[in-house]
Amino acid sequence: MTAARIWALHLALIAALFAAQYLLPPYHVTNLARIMVLAVFAMGYNLAFGYTGLLSLGHALFFAAGMYGGGLLSYHLGWTALPALIAGLAAGGMMAGAVGLLALRTTGVSFMIVTLMFAQAGYLTILYFGPTTGGDEGLNLPAAGRSLLGFSLSADGPRYLVALGLFSTALLCCLGIARSRLGRIMVAMRENEERSRMLGYNPFTVKLIALVLSGLFSGLAGAAYGVLFGYVGASFATIQYSILPMLYVLLGGAGTVIGPFLGALLMFYLIDFASGLTSAYLFFVGAALVTLVLFAPKGILGTIRERWLGWLP
Amino acid sequence: MAALIEARGLTLHFGGLRAVDGVDFDLRAGEIHALIGPNGAGKTTLVGLLSGRRRPDQGTIRFAGEDITRLPAHARVRLGIAYTFQITSIFPRLTVFDNVALAVQMQNHAPLKESVHAALERVGLSGFDRQIAGTLAYGHQRLLEVAMGLALGPRVLILDEPTQGLAAGEIEGFKALVQSLVPVASILLIEHNMDVVMDLATRITVLNFGKVLATGTPAAIRADKAVQEAYLGA
Numbered sequence A: 001m002t003a004a005r006i007w008a009l010h011l012a013l014i015a016a017l018f019a020a021q022y023l024l025p026p027y028h029v030t031n032l033a034r035i036m037v038l039a040v041f042a043m044g045y046n047l048a049f050g051y052t053g054l055l056s057l058g059h060a061l062f063f064a065a066g067m068y069g070g071g072l073l074s075y076h077l078g079w080t081a082l083p084a085l086i087a088g089l090a091a092g093g094m095m096a097g098a099v100g101l102l103a104l105r106t107t108g109v110s111f112m113i114v115t116l117m118f119a120q121a122g123y124l125t126i127l128y129f130g131p132t133t134g135g136d137e138g139l140n141l142p143a144a145g146r147s148l149l150g151f152s153l154s155a156d157g158p159r160y161l162v163a164l165g166l167f168s169t170a171l172l173c174c175l176g177i178a179r180s181r182l183g184r185i186m187v188a189m190r191e192n193e194e195r196s197r198m199l200g201y202n203p204f205t206v207k208l209i210a211l212v213l214s215g216l217f218s219g220l221a222g223a224a225y226g227v228l229f230g231y232v233g234a235s236f237a238t239i240q241y242s243i244l245p246m247l248y249v250l251l252g253g254a255g256t257v258i259g260p261f262l263g264a265l266l267m268f269y270l271i272d273f274a275s276g277l278t279s280a281y282l283f284f285v286g287a288a289l290v291t292l293v294l295f296a297p298k299g300i301l302g303t304i305r306e307r308w309l310g311w312l313p
Numbered sequence B: 001m002a003a004l005i006e007a008r009g010l011t012l013h014f015g016g017l018r019a020v021d022g023v024d025f026d027l028r029a030g031e032i033h034a035l036i037g038p039n040g041a042g043k044t045t046l047v048g049l050l051s052g053r054r055r056p057d058q059g060t061i062r063f064a065g066e067d068i069t070r071l072p073a074h075a076r077v078r079l080g081i082a083y084t085f086q087i088t089s090i091f092p093r094l095t096v097f098d099n100v101a102l103a104v105q106m107q108n109h110a111p112l113k114e115s116v117h118a119a120l121e122r123v124g125l126s127g128f129d130r131q132i133a134g135t136l137a138y139g140h141q142r143l144l145e146v147a148m149g150l151a152l153g154p155r156v157l158i159l160d161e162p163t164q165g166l167a168a169g170e171i172e173g174f175k176a177l178v179q180s181l182v183p184v185a186s187i188l189l190i191e192h193n194m195d196v197v198m199d200l201a202t203r204i205t206v207l208n209f210g211k212v213l214a215t216g217t218p219a220a221i222r223a224d225k226a227v228q229e230a231y232l233g234a
Helices: A002-023 A026-051 A059-077 A081-103 A108-128 A156-178 A181-191 A193-197 A203-229 A240-252 A259-277 A282-295 A299-307 B043-051 B073-079 B096-104 B112-123 B138-151 B168-181 B194-200 B218-223 B225-232
Strands: B003-014 B017-028 B032-036 B058-063 B081-084 B156-160 B186-190 B203-208 B211-216
Touching: A002 A026, A002 A156, A026 A059, A026 A156, A026 A181, A026 A203, A026 A240, A026 A259, A059 A081, A059 A108, A059 A203, A059 A240, A081 A108, A081 A203, A108 A240, A156 A181, A156 A203, A181 A193, A181 A203, A181 B096, A193 A203, A193 B073, A240 A259, A240 A282, A240 A299, A259 A282, A259 A299, B003 B043, B003 B186, B017 B043, B017 B058, B017 B186, B017 B203, B017 B211, B032 B043, B032 B194, B043 B058, B043 B073, B043 B081, B043 B156, B043 B186, B073 B081, B081 B138, B096 B112, B096 B138, B112 B138, B112 B168, B138 B156, B138 B168, B168 B186, B168 B194, B186 B194, B194 B218, B203 B218, B203 B225, B211 B218, B211 B225, B218 B225
Parallel strands: B032 B186, B032 B203, B081 B156, B156 B186
Antiparallel strands: B003 B017, B003 B058, B203 B211
């Protein structure tokens, strides 16, 4: 019964997002496409942070690895969108694996600092190779790089559908992972690492697997952001893009499957609304976060799950 | 009888303190072996060495003839050496089912639901599977801890003060449970409750100041003069 309810909920969300492109004005359709891609990034972050308890401050590195992994190939070598997306996915996973091998020797605050340093090093590397990467100014991707199986992703319709396709795939993968044996072990690592070890699970291996999965999601999101919106830039490798997915996850509910999407949606529109009022829009973001930490530290869906819907994955 | 665990010359110092000092220890297949001694005698440290939670400064540990001295704890669990914590260590925010399932799914082929329910039934926690583990009564949390140890299907089960905090009635049930585990598994039991030790143990090792004072049957240990002076207080 529970399984049927869970599947129904997630498929309903996907169906609603499919319908949204016909119901909403174009401005919001473009926003939703952006939000869905950012939600894929946040889902990746959630696998590491929400499920496994790895508080990373360096996920911008994995996002940027995907973005440049795909973007550079399309800019310099004329790759089309599909191979560029796959390259971005692989780049994010490999970067997470490489960082994980070193950073996962640490825990807690040290892990936060080490991941932060790696991400800063990544950002500086992008600037250093400015002639290739476009440095601060970034690169506008050529039309060929934004064509997927003959469709141009600069058009609203195909762009929305590709974003929805990637989002749905990521959402269902996330759901599958959360309900799998691996998902249970990841949560065990978050809840009580020492006990998990004495049940025969190597904490290092489990965390590395979680981080690589997280990197795959982040890398795919980065590559998708590049090909869908036609621009890759060093600003996506800054600390801001490490903090954003964390905010989305905290707002929506860490360790919930839909939470990252909900958080991305609300935070995106909060920033959109606030920046229309004032240039100090980060003030609103801060206020939202303080409210959250004080009154609903488990995020929106985390609180709903605790109070009312215990079956929510 | 062949020893399943064979430790030789185990030594671990904490600064100047010799917590475990040149200990030889054998756990035979199918026995219930109790480890007793005054507080601070090094019992928990010794089983920490055997389970791999600590590395010895000196000495070797063999399991079923294989040298496992350098093997990390999680790898020893996979070989079949399970450890239940002295201070209850469960996953308090997960359900009882998930707690036991984590142990069951270590053996990849085991059918999850059936095995979880079987382990819970064995310790008398049937029907608690949907409950959040942290909300269980303390005694039940101890039993859950034991169920997790059992569900690993271990060849050696190390129980660190399992009856601490159990009610008198629960202790009787617990003794029957431990009896039912041998000879499939061998039990190493750290225990303060002398009635439990004398009823269950086939052999006893007495530790004092990190050294083995005596090893033998319950009757022999009772009669041992050195043990009486050091520990039993007779």
